[in-house]
Amino acid sequence: MFNRREFILxxxxxxxxxxxxxxxxxxxxxxVYTDGDTNISDWWNNVIKPAFEAAHPDLTFNLTIxxxxxDGNTTIGQRVMAAMQSNTDPQADYFEEFDPAxxxxxxxxxxxxxxxxxxxxxxxxxxxxxxxxxxxLPYRGSQVLIAYDSAKVAEAPKTFADILxxxxxxxxxFTYGRPDKGGSGSNFVIRAIHEANGRDPxxxxxxxxxxxxxxxxxxxxxxxxxxxxxHTFGEGTYPAGNTPALQLLAQxxxxxxxxxxxxxxxxxxxxxxxxxxxxxxxxxxxxxxGFAYSAIPSNATDxxxxxxxxxxxxxPEMQVSCVREIGGxxxxxxxxxxxELKAEYxxxxxxxxxxFPSGDWQxxxxxxxxxxxxxxxxRD
Amino acid sequence: MPADGIAAASAPGRNSAPYxxxxxxxxxxxxxxxxxxxxxxxxxAMVLGSFRVGDGFGADRYLAFFADxxxxxNLRYTVFWxxxxxxxxxxxxxxxxxxxxxxxxxxxxxxxxxxxxxxxVPAIIISYALVRFLGPNGLFQLLLxxxxxxxxxxxxxxxxxxxxxxxxxxxxxxxxxxxxxxxxVSDSAIEAARDLGxxxxxIVAEILLPQLQRPLIIAFALVFLGxxxxxxxxxxLGPPAPEMMGVYIARTMGNLQRPDEAAVQAxxxxxxxxxxxxxYIATMARAGRQ
Numbered sequence: 001m002f003n004r005r006e007f008i009l010x011x012x013x014x015x016x017x018x019x020x021x022x023x024x025x026x027x028x029x030x031x032v033y034t035d036g037d038t039n040i041s042d043w044w045n046n047v048i049k050p051a052f053e054a055a056h057p058d059l060t061f062n063l064t065i066x067x068x069x070x071d072g073n074t075t076i077g078q079r080v081m082a083a084m085q086s087n088t089d090p091q092a093d094y095f096e097e098f099d100p101a102x103x104x105x106x107x108x109x110x111x112x113x114x115x116x117x118x119x120x121x122x123x124x125x126x127x128x129x130x131x132x133x134x135x136x137l138p139y140r141g142s143q144v145l146i147a148y149d150s151a152k153v154a155e156a157p158k159t160f161a162d163i164l165x166x167x168x169x170x171x172x173x174f175t176y177g178r179p180d181k182g183g184s185g186s187n188f189v190i191r192a193i194h195e196a197n198g199r200d201p202x203x204x205x206x207x208x209x210x211x212x213x214x215x216x217x218x219x220x221x222x223x224x225x226x227x228x229x230x231h232t233f234g235e236g237t238y239p240a241g242n243t244p245a246l247q248l249l250a251q252x253x254x255x256x257x258x259x260x261x262x263x264x265x266x267x268x269x270x271x272x273x274x275x276x277x278x279x280x281x282x283x284x285x286x287x288x289x290g291f292a293y294s295a296i297p298s299n300a301t302d303x304x305x306x307x308x309x310x311x312x313x314x315x316p317e318m319q320v321s322c323v324r325e326i327g328g329x330x331x332x333x334x335x336x337x338x339x340e341l342k343a344e345y346x347x348x349x350x351x352x353x354x355x356f357p358s359g360d361w362q363x364x365x366x367x368x369x370x371x372x373x374x375x376x377x378x379r380d
Numbered sequence: 381m382p383a384d385g386i387a388a389a390s391a392p393g394r395n396s397a398p399y400x401x402x403x404x405x406x407x408x409x410x411x412x413x414x415x416x417x418x419x420x421x422x423x424x425a426m427v428l429g430s431f432r433v434g435d436g437f438g439a440d441r442y443l444a445f446f447a448d449x450x451x452x453x454n455l456r457y458t459v460f461w462x463x464x465x466x467x468x469x470x471x472x473x474x475x476x477x478x479x480x481x482x483x484x485x486x487x488x489x490x491x492x493x494x495x496x497x498x499x500x501v502p503a504i505i506i507s508y509a510l511v512r513f514l515g516p517n518g519l520f521q522l523l524l525x526x527x528x529x530x531x532x533x534x535x536x537x538x539x540x541x542x543x544x545x546x547x548x549x550x551x552x553x554x555x556x557x558x559x560x561x562x563x564x565v566s567d568s569a570i571e572a573a574r575d576l577g578x579x580x581x582x583i584v585a586e587i588l589l590p591q592l593q594r595p596l597i598i599a600f601a602l603v604f605l606g607x608x609x610x611x612x613x614x615x616x617l618g619p620p621a622p623e624m625m626g627v628y629i630a631r632t633m634g635n636l637q638r639p640d641e642a643a644v645q646a647x648x649x650x651x652x653x654x655x656x657x658x659x660y661i662a663t664m665a666r667a668g669r670q
Binding site for chain 1: 537615635
């Protein structure tokens with residue numbers, strides 16, 4: 001019935017436009033917008049798309065990468081908002097790596113679909129730590145972990161104090177990136193701030209910033225990091241970003257660094273980091289991280305199709321792929337994933353996912369670090 | 381007639397017809413307008429804005445900069461390492477230029493090509509290449525260990541890292557300028573000195589260097605100005621603190637979101653660069669008159 005050679009010959013000679021039109025008639029094409037990095041957009045195109053088409057013969061999607069163009073997905077969100085107000089076709093169905101709160105007034109205006117188990121049945125499996133706003137779907141996460149070379153580090157650190165102890169016992173074998181140049185170093189500094197202030201992430205909110213109080217709270221963290229400073233690689237020569245820190249680990253110059261879960265796991269899978277490198281999460285208080293969200297406009301061109309895609313993204317199959325392919329954390333609870341996967345990643349599964357507010361706290365953290373830790377000048 | 385017109389336009393000072401001068405002005409009008417619109421206007425606005433205090437003017441932000449130990453450390457660091465790498469690059473390129481002046485043949489051609497090679501390599505490439513080469517457990521350390529030298533301490537993330545990269549990156553310009561300058565020293569002058577028994581050192585000190593004064597100043601200014609405002613190399617290869625001013629300004633502006641302070645830092649950097657820029661312009665003007 002189906003002659004493969006003939007099909008290939010025909011496909012090769014038929015003009016591309018005609019081919020894509022025929023394709024579009026067979027399947028409804030959803031318009032998906034992603035703001036994610038290359039590893040994420042590659043994952044969507046190379047893994048999710050074929051799997052989605054196989055599971056739903058009547059649907060497919062066209063992925064538009066908005067990363068680095070104007071304000072990325074926020075700009076597209078504003079256009080969808082304008083389309084709703086003027087009652088026109090928004091030409092958008094699904095937003096990936098996007099926070100609806102970034103489009104001002106859009107949540108209040110009812111632009112985003114409220115997600116619950118009636119329209120996304122798989123939401124029943126969601127990790128309770130991940131849900132907050134019902135209009136955004138937390139379908140994957142990443143967090144900063146401690147990456148270490150198990151060939152050189154006898155015992156994996158379980159607490160912040162373990163890291164300090166390791167660094168002091170092994171001078172120059174630990175380092176972290178500068179806090180303004182990448183999240184891995186930044187979240188390590190934040191972890192020190194948490195450590196010095198009762199390990200209570202809730203003590204830091206966007207609204208409670210007060211310069212005098214912040215100075216006092218941060219000063220305690222600078223003392224911890226100043227104490228660590230002479231024991232780090234090069235006696236306080238912090239690498240300038242996530243990748244330079246990973247590079248030091250890859251070159252065997254250090255044995256332990258904080259690293260993003262997805263970057264570290266992917267580097268290990270690709271052989272950029274030796275396979276003796278393991279990752280572990282601190283058990284007394286995890287390093288910070290966060291979830292990536294999806295959102296679906298209520299005026300989506302193909303709303304039903306978009307909801308199908310949302311449900312598909314929360315399926316155990318795609319959630320396993322999220323862990324395996326991009327080193328992300330699943331949005332659904334680990335108990336809904338194969339037990340062997342959980343066993344494999346047991347060391348990195350966080351008990352909690354702390355966060356740190358943006359805005360003034362970040363500025364005070366970065367500026368304070370440069371003036372107090374990088375220079376290692378104690379201020380009286 | 382057209383040939384005369386071109387000749388006249390290329391030497392406007394010698395032509396008495398007023399419209400010929402106007403034609404010359406028209407030719408440069410577009411670039412001058414661009415410079416005024418995109419460089420002079422915004423720079424003036426920034427310089428003026430950096431002195432704005434409330435509704436009036438004052439030097440408050442500058443006083444704050446000079447009173448801040450961290451900012452001053454960054455400024456001293458920037459000037460010191462810019463001077464150090466500029467002088468080193470000049471010394472190295474002087475040696476190269478001397479070699480190229482007095483040597484011919486295939487080897488000299490290869491050396492010439494190699495000395496210009498950094499011109500075609502972007503700063504970010506050389507930065508990452510140096511991390512791999514000079515970095516911890518990099519190729520250089522492995523080579524040293526092959527011949528039994530241990531105890532290597534990498535210059536990566538120390539002031540020496542950007543120092544090496546600056547020299548590497550800025551080598552071609554002074555080599556070009558000094559080679560051109562040396563070709564103007566006549567062979568007969570050097571041969572005469574040799575005949576009178578002058579050694580190589582004496583020829584360099586008493587014949588070459590005096591005639592190279594202007595190319596040396598021009599090369600110094602070009603390298604200094606290219607280095608003092610650099611960003612990528614000190615960002616990737618240098619220590620976290622002190623910071624080069626370029627990195628510091630970018631961080632103040634982008635990460636700390638304090639454009640007022642960034643403007644003050646930029647104006648101070650501009651002032652230092654202007655001094656060297658003026659020396660350059662004065663040298664060029666002198667060259668033009670002669």
